[in-house]
Amino acid sequence: MVGIYLARGMLIGILAGLLAFGVATLIGEPPVERAIAVEAAQVTGGHGHHDAGAAPDTVEAGHSHHHHDTQAADEEEELFSRGTQSGWGLLTGLLVYGAAVGGLFALTYAYAQGRMGTLGPRGLAAVLALLGFLAVVLVPAFKYPANPPAVGDPDTIQQRTALFFILLILSVAAMVAAVVMARRLAARWGAWNASLAGGALFLVVMVVAGYALPEVNEVPEIFPAQLLWRFRIASWGIHATLWAALGLGYGWLCERAQSRDLQALRRGDRPALF
Amino acid sequence: MAHATTHSGTPAVALPVISAAELLPWAVFGGLLLVLMVYFVGAEQGATSLIQGREVHEFVHDARHLLGFPCH
Numbered sequence: 001m002v003g004i005y006l007a008r009g010m011l012i013g014i015l016a017g018l019l020a021f022g023v024a025t026l027i028g029e030p031p032v033e034r035a036i037a038v039e040a041a042q043v044t045g046g047h048g049h050h051d052a053g054a055a056p057d058t059v060e061a062g063h064s065h066h067h068h069d070t071q072a073a074d075e076e077e078e079l080f081s082r083g084t085q086s087g088w089g090l091l092t093g094l095l096v097y098g099a100a101v102g103g104l105f106a107l108t109y110a111y112a113q114g115r116m117g118t119l120g121p122r123g124l125a126a127v128l129a130l131l132g133f134l135a136v137v138l139v140p141a142f143k144y145p146a147n148p149p150a151v152g153d154p155d156t157i158q159q160r161t162a163l164f165f166i167l168l169i170l171s172v173a174a175m176v177a178a179v180v181m182a183r184r185l186a187a188r189w190g191a192w193n194a195s196l197a198g199g200a201l202f203l204v205v206m207v208v209a210g211y212a213l214p215e216v217n218e219v220p221e222i223f224p225a226q227l228l229w230r231f232r233i234a235s236w237g238i239h240a241t242l243w244a245a246l247g248l249g250y251g252w253l254c255e256r257a258q259s260r261d262l263q264a265l266r267r268g269d270r271p272a273l274f
Numbered sequence: 275m276a277h278a279t280t281h282s283g284t285p286a287v288a289l290p291v292i293s294a295a296e297l298l299p300w301a302v303f304g305g306l307l308l309v310l311m312v313y314f315v316g317a318e319q320g321a322t323s324l325i326q327g328r329e330v331h332e333f334v335h336d337a338r339h340l341l342g343f344p345c346h
Contacts, residue, residue, distance in 0.1 A: 001292060002300040028340045079332040086336050093315045093337020100311035107301050107308075114291035121289065137342070146342030160344040161321035235342050258289075265290060 001261075004271050005110045006103055008253050009246075011273075013102015016245035017095040023241045024094060024234070029086050031148060031231040036082075038223060039150030098242055105132060105246055109254075116183065117191065121254035129247020135175035135202075137239040140167045143210050146235035148228065153218045160216055167213060174205040316343040 080089060109128055116124055144164050152160065182198030189197070219228060254261075257274060264271040316338060318324060319331035331338075331346075338345045 002297055006300060006304055024340050029336070032336055032339060079329055085332065089333040090336040090340070093334035093341070096311050097315045097337065097341060100308040100315075103304060103308040107297070107305060110292050110300075111294075111297055114289040124289070141342055146339065147344070148339055149345070152344065152346060154346050157344060157346060158321045161317055164344050235340050238340055239342070262290070
């Protein structure tokens with residue numbers, strides 16, 4: 001049973017990743033290209049392969065400021081063209097991410113099923129996707145938002161990556177705790193008040209974490225505010241597309257398979273994928 | 275599989291509970307694999323590297339930025 005749920009989740013996740021790729025191409029790639037142009041313009045010498053900006057190409061001091069320290073940066077010819085990065089690379093990244101998030105979502109759904117009140121498959125999947133989007137994407141991004149190329153000091157990548165994942169894990173843990181607590185309290189307080197209490201717990205934990213964790217601000221002075229805003233909106237849009245498609249698609253798939261799932265379970269068979 | 279009660283396609287059927295024991299192996303092995311997939315899109319050849327080089331980082335570069343992972 002769990003295997004079938006997992007397969008369904010990963011399948012829907014791949015489709016959700018495909019939709020997210022459409023959104024990323026439409027609203028995500030334009031700000032990425034403009035940010036790369038800003039990056040090229042701000043580096044003296046410019047990127048050889050990011051020549052969309054007004055960077056002077058007369059200086060022979062190598063190209064990327066990213067690798068100024070250790071590696072002999074000059075042999076660093078481009079591994080993939082911009083076309084590959086924004087095409088197959090972006091598609092691959094989003095499909096793999098979609099499949100992985102879909103699988104993790106399905107495992108969560110499998111555990112939550114029958115343990116979260118009277119919700120049917122569609123309702124349960126939609127609620128879990130909404131809570132997942134809040135805990136995995138939206139709330140952590142208020143503290144450590146997405147950054148386009150040209151933003152971020154390569155020397156702090158270790159700390160920034162660690163902080164990002166610490167906050168992500170904390171946020172997911174806080175959401176799990178909030179839901180578990182709300183379920184426990186529901187019998188005594190009623191579903192509404194118990195849900196409010198769960199929401200308050202999540203909020204308090206995340207506000208405290210937001211104050212406790214260090215600030216990261218590596219946006220260059222000259223980076224256009226409007227471009228940064230567009231990029232971050234695009235990032236949220238891509239995630240929102242992915243989670244909405246996942247929650248609604250998975251719920252739809254499980255709802256229509258529900259009666260056959262139950263019949264198979266009663267016979268002791270494996271349910272079919274669809 | 276506690277309460278897979280009788281039903282006739284009506285919406286008010288309680289969903290079957292899957293026991294933690296049945297879920298555990300899937301959660302551990304499947305979860306590990308899935309988290310590894312997220313790691314390769316989100317962080318490989320950034321702060322940490324399992325594979326030498328920059329190929330993974332450069333190939334998924336745009337996805338990593340747009341998904342909000344620290345890229346470089």
